[in-house]
Amino acid sequence: MLRLRRGVLTQVLSSLSASPVSPLHRLISAAAPAISPNPSFPVEEYLVSTCGLTRPQALKASAKLSHLKSPANPDAVLAFLAGLGLSDADVAALVAKDPQFLCASVERTLAPVVAGLSGLGLSRSDIARLASLSRYRFRCRSIVSKLQYYMPFFGSFENLLRALKRNFYLHSADLDDVVKPNVALLQECGLGACDIVKLCISQPWLLTANLERVQAMVECAENIGVPRASGMFRHALHAVAFLSEDKIAARVKYLKNTFRWTDAEVGMAVSKSPMVLTRSKESLQRRSDFLISEVGLEPVYIAQRSEIIGHSLEGRLRPRYYAVKFLKENGLLKRDPNYSTVFKVSEKAFRKKFIFPHKEAALDLAEDYDAACKGELPTNFRFT
Template sequence: MLRLRSCIVTHLLSSPTASPISSLRRLLSAAPAVSTSPSFAVEDYLVGTCGLTRAQALKASTKLSHLKSPSKPDAVVAFLAGLGFSSADVAAAVAKNPKLLCMGVERTLAPMVAELTGLGLSRSEIASLFLLSSVKIRLRSIVSKVQYYLTLLGSSENLLRAIKRSYYLLTSDLERVTKLNVAFLQECGLGACDIAKLCIRAPCILSINPQRFRKGVELAKGLDVPCSSGAFIDALESVTYLSEEKMATQAEYLKKAFRWSDAETRIAISKAPSLLRRSKDMLQSRSEFLISEVGLEPAYIAHRPSLVNYSPEGRTRPRYYAVKFLKANGLLDLDRDYFSTVTISEKVFLEKYICPHKEAAPHLAEDYAAACKGEVPSRLKFP
């Protein structure tokens, strides 16, 4: 019996074009009545039909010990296949949430899919939404939340991006948490686009207790970061998870590591609030590179603090070596600003600083590529 059921479900997984319900009814109607014999082995079913590894199945089976037949699990797996789930998708969803196999198809899953379709989501988008949020989701509340976030974020694509970052959007209390936080941001002057950007970039922030959230917003304002600026998102991310004491300690360390005055420290934090979340080891190594090796003045860095966030290994050091080589060989103006060479994209950097010098410096491209991998060719070394 289990083998027959497995064959039916396998067929469904390989033919997801038919509707979930019609395929399920058509194919399972031909199967003999299901026995409720205690011989049904959940662990074997999870491996053979759902595609879990033996270790995953052993862990998941503890939550499905009450199952005595494959009837309900077969229906769920067939339904997921009808949504467009691949065998790997089914395995991932069941591994995350084994109790998914106990849900009713016609009473719970099918109505939910019908309502989501009514909101304009495609079958593939619904499958992605279901897979991303299958861990701790309450299916009965998903439709109202999706409807709200579609309006807030402007598109199903943005919704899926946000949920991929944090499924808490669909588990947080919409009325008592999320909507209150959004309303407070609106009171602070943030427009719909700004709130959407915040939600996509750091969706878990909107799930924070409203009282704590308000305090975080006020602290972010205290960093002299305008609510309408892109840095405000960084500020809110930073202060929401840090105590005022930790913020003060981090600011003092920044001041010491980069030899900044109080005013310069405040300027740097207002421009790049994410510095408050960086480790001391990272800050110290960036300081040594920018000040001791590159020779930048502390005040220069304070007014361009994003320099600290770029990785020396993958970006700032290779570019520094390449530009220094070009200047030393008279191929580039000596007054070329370092900040401008760091902030441009890799594609633009290659087009402006590497490709034009193929004849004058035939090994530069090769040496620069090596520097990006952590090697420093002798031709790029200068006293």
């Protein structure tokens, strides 16, 4: 059924900018013959056979559609979604999550929403993705005004989708009473537009949370030793987002014990790299074992350069350490390397400094290093 009507709706949707309601209404009326109300309309069977829901999904969804007496409106909605470009699987997923979408008025709601979103510059495929993600909010005309604010705020539709996937409530939060005051608070903290966007893509709950809760997070970030003016403040907010003071204190204590830090050293480590608070205990323990026990770094050295802890152990720290260790053992380095530099520099810079200059003296170094970066860590790099 969806495929049969896809062609009809495609023609209609292309004319939305000129007349978003009347042509659509006429074509759908022509495409779907009038159906007399049927008090015994088998909703559950319709959801399975026409919408593609599983039997358990249909049984659950039918409870919200018991008032339907005929397939007329659901048919129009399904045709509309097919015309937008949603696949049968997308439609089934949408209906399973929001059965009442089938009751939305194409003429009064869905068509005007699509026309409004098109006016914001969204393509047909963008609108289809938004419909799949937004569910019941897509059948609220206020979605257009919300996106009119969020599109320039996030800078791109892709960024907006990433945030929406993490926080469905962006659609429903009041812009003037909730979202904008939170943005203003972040600006008062010294965060620029770019930093705010990066923070809100990863932690979009900051936009829809109670203002007092966001203020408390700001205070938490300051309490772990990161001042508002610091370039690390965005990371500090990310790290403490929705963590209680007790949980933060417990994580700080674990860091102190795991890396053998003094109070001053753990404070320094957290202030320099707040994201260490988000690492799992297992991850921290493994990095401590490697950096202290295997590499031989002093705890204070790690505290002063705590961003090292944030790097991938298997994808960066171990491969680079073993490559440098190989070079040292075979007399290919003039002086001992600074491990902070070894671990921090970009991959391109590391290869330029430690791999490429030795490709003639150590023919297999590059190959062994590549293997190590993929997790195939050799016991000893080969020297031939």
